[in-house]
Amino acid sequence: MIALCRLVHRGLLSIRPSCRLFAGQVDAAAPVRTASSSSPVSLTYDVFDGKGESTPLVFLHGLFGSKSNFHSIAKSLVQRTGRKVLTVDARNHGNSPHTPELTYEAMAADLKHLLNQLHIEKCVLIGHSMGGKTAMTTALTQPSLVERLVVVDISPAQTTTRTNFRYYIQAMQEMKISTDIPRSTARRMAEDQLRRLVKANEQRSELEAEREGESGRLNESQEHSVRQFLLTNLVEENGHYSWRVNLEAIAAHLEEIMSFPRLDSVYDGPTLFLGGASSAYISSDDYPEIQRLFPSADIQYIPDASHWIHADKPLDFISSIISFLQS
Incomplete structure (x- = not known):
């Protein structure tokens, strides 16, 4: 929902x-x-x-x-x-x-x-x-x-209601960001990986949507907005980038x-x-x-x-x- x-x-x-x-x-x-x-x-x-x-x-x-x-x-x-x-x-x-x-x-x-x-x-x-x-x-x-x-x-x-949350969470968990780079570069790197990792799950998501009578694909504008919102949780500490949300707990209790x-x-x-x-x-x-x-x-x-x-x-x-x- x-x-x-x-x-x-x-x-x-x-x-x-x-x-x-x-x-x-x-x-x-x-x-x-x-x-x-x-x-x-x-x-x-x-x-x-x-x-x-x-x-x-x-x-x-x-x-x-x-x-x-x-x-x-x-x-x-x-x-x-x-x-x-x-x-x-x-x-x-x-x-x-x-x-x-x-x-x-x-x-x-x-x-x-x-x-x-x-x-x-x-x-x-x-x-x-x-x-x-x-x-x-x-x-x-x-x-x-x-x-x-x-x-x-x-x-x-x-x-x-079917959601794609699990795919975004999985993508965030698999993401790898270089250390000691500017925040703007880290955000671009994170968005590129998020786009690629989530896209890999699109076909599976669409098959599920067809079975449930829903549309599984977001348009590019929606996908971009999704990524931008998730990236508000990207934080830097001592040159290292990580997510401030607890992805493991969210995934376990989704x-x-x-x-x-x-x-x-x-x-x-x-x-x-x-x-x-x-x-x-x-x-x-x-x-x-x-x-x-x-x-x-x-x-x-x-x-x-x-x-x-x-x-x-x-x-x-x-x-x-x-x-x-x-x-």
């Missing part, structure tokens, strides 16, 4: 905010930390400090994303609402610790741990794609932490990431499912499960927006959140 071709947009590159950052900010060049899979990890985060006393907003990114994906949105919301806004790196993403476990229950436990650390008793939780599933899991299992919930272009339905925990609890709080009108991630087939788990849910769509609503239509996205906060 979280198809990689939809995980790309020109707005995903890191944006350095002009408003004040503190507390959880971490240098992007910091070495990756590892953590035990048996306990919550201490997530890295950025805080955009609003002057108001209202409940803070907490943003959770999607698969292969990072807290910087929402920096420009966070800045605008601070200015327009006065609220404090946090953007958070999920485990195995950004600068947060690496751990073998990557489940929605674990990521919800990480978020609870972070909110406890920051003495935040309640938040407005806003999650996109994978982050939306983490947000839903948190609301269903820890409802006292969530004053309001916004789920961005994803649903709690089980997914059977089926779980594409699915959703089977939960019988209900979240009664105000909930907004915000979909892109040009995206198929929230369909009418999902409505019964949404209403079962989130009986107060409102489902809205932003015109001419794809899976990356906040990048395609940032002003409409911000206006929808503000309207929801005021409702």
Whole structure:
């Protein structure tokens, strides 16, 4: 369901905010930390400090994303609402610790741990794609932490949609980058290898798509966007290049990431499912499960927006959140 071709947009590159950052900010060049899979990890985060006393907003990114994906949105919301806004790196993403476990229950436990650390008793939780599933899991299992919930272009339905994720992950794992070369050269080298390695799997992917009645081939523009988004995770330390995401954990838990925990609890709080009108991630087939788990849910769509609503239509996205906060 979280198809990689939809995980790309020109707005995903890191944006350095002009408003004040503190507390959880971490240098992007910091070495990756590892953590035990048996306990919550201490997530890295950025805080955009609003002057108001209202409940803070907490943003959770999607698969292969990072807290910087929402920096420009966070800045605008601070200015327009006065609220404090946090953007958070999920485990195995950004600068947060690496751990073998990557489940929605674990990521919800990480978020609870972070909110406890920051003495935040309640938040407005806003999650996109994978982050939306983490947000839903948190609301269903820890409802006292969530004053309001916004789920961005994803649903709690089980997914059977075929994706090419495994091919991209395999290509990233097989990639070899020379040491002590300029970052621009390393990016070109990485993109060339990614293009070649993924292309080698295209025929197999198309055969699978034919069996499932789907189109298996992305056009060149989509493929280029995929590569550019993945390359935002290429980092350099002491002349050596590596991926900041934990590819092994993502590969091992890919089926779980594409699915959703089977939960019988209900979240009664105000909930907004915000979909892109040009995206198929929230369909009418999902409505019964949404209403079962989130009986107060409102489902809205932003015109001419794809899976990356906040990048395609940032002003409409911000206006929808503000309207929801005021409702």
